[in-house]
Amino acid sequence: MGWWNGTPERRERWVLDPLVGVGPLRFGMDSGEVKAALGGPRDGGTWVAAEGTLRAEYPGMGLNCMYARGTSLVAVAVNAFQGPLVRVGEVELIGRVPSEVRAEIHDLARREGAAVRVNWSGDPEIAAWGVSMGTEPDGELSAEGYPVQKDRVITSVLLVGPGLAHDPYATTPVMHWRDVTGRGRNPGAWPVTRGADRPYWDWVPLERVGPLRFGMSPPQVANALGGEVPAGRIGDFPFWFYARDGLWNLREDRFENAGVSAHYWTNPDGVPRLGAVTAYGRTGPQVLYADIPLVGTAPSSLGAAILQHVEDHDLGLCFSPSGAMTPSGVNLALDAVRAGDATVSEPTFYAEDWEM
Incomplete structure (x- = not known):
């Protein structure tokens, strides 16, 4: 399934249990248990690093699953286009306008007494939930069959267990998926020069x-x-x-x-x-x-x-x-x-x- 086919009607709907799991997945599962929970292999590729961390990609599901040493699930990255539609409380996290999601996250966090900080990309990150938001450029297919970029971004998310929640992108499993150590930290603003x-x-x-x-x-x-x-x-x-x-x-x-x-x-x-x-x-x-x-x-x-x-x-x-x-x-x-x-x-x- 291409990214343009990830319509809401075709995507699973998952609920986040903060720091415990999301949908059928639970942090601490091994790779075999994750595959079973996902209903068997889903066109995945697997990468193993020297220190024993593991990453398994499921492009057909819009998921990247990351494991600590000993293949214990510690993080799940959910794609904006094909990933399950994840909800925390009443807030839908995936495939939406970032400013709207940010406002709803701040409102829910205020009511629950959870602190919201800004992650490396300028998006909300809530350690108490194991949530680090992100975005991806939106797109579609033209009538002629060309992939066309839209003029907006939509939301994606990285979900982590308790061992990574303090600083997800500074941890080894996540760095092997997306290493941002050499990139500038965004304060949460995106000014454009005239x-x-x-x-x-x-x-x-x-x-x-x-x-x-x-x-x-x-x-x-x-x-x-x-x-x-x-x-x-x-x-x-x-x-x-x-x-x-x-x-x-x-x-x-x-x-x-x-x-x-x-x-x-x-x-x-x-x-x-x-x-x-x-x-x-x-x-x-x-x-x-x-x-x-x-x-x-x-x-x-x-x-x-x-x-x-x-x-x-x-x-x-x-x-x-x-x-x-x-x-x-x-x-x-x-x-x-x-x-x-x-x-x-x-x-x-x-x-x-x-x-x-």
Whole structure:
């Protein structure tokens, strides 16, 4: 089932028993018990890390189940599109407008005397319930069968047992599912820079974006950005699922002032080289394609403009990993980044041999 088929009528409805379990699942179950509770295997994939943690993905159900050492269930991530519709009290948590869910969560927490904090993504997190909210860009299929991004986000959720509730995203099982340690912490606001206040960067496909040329080393990238020090760095160890040791590979530098991320690959000489650049949708420089602004615009209008340009000039059409339409041959990927309840476009420009 594709993400566009996750209609409420086709989804299970689960109730959260805070810190105890959700639906038929109970924290502490082993992987066999979880499979049995879900009615048998559901097209799952399994990953095991060196320290003994386990993650099992059930894409057909919109679930990621995470286990501590000894395969004891400690966390369940529920997808916005296909996951069960989870309720805590009278609050429906999944597939809704984030601001509405946030207001209802605060009201319920106030009545129950539970503290609400803000998690890494700027969404509500309630340790007493083992709830950490999240969002995903919404989408649908067009009449022609194209995947189309909507101009909004909808809610997803991470549910954890008592051992992880104090700080879910700092725990090993969750980090193997979604490692956010190198990403900026959102305070719960998503301001978007006005178009007139954004610098304009030129773009030569497959060669450079603004002052950044593909193939640069990290020091060269920083120098091209005026000596800005990265606000965060993301990397990995080879074969991290076996052990976190050996050479650490730099994958991404985040430059908040410039409003871009630099993505690297590691050459045989061991030096990271620039392979892609993401211009932040909320705060990054503006980049044009055929006079179409690519940064910080509504994804639906951007998709329509690009499709019209492709049809007018009889060009090839590609799709980003997110499903957004892009012209072929320019090595451009379009994503949508959150701006409150809405989304704005966030492009990534990449070198010839870069794999998105």
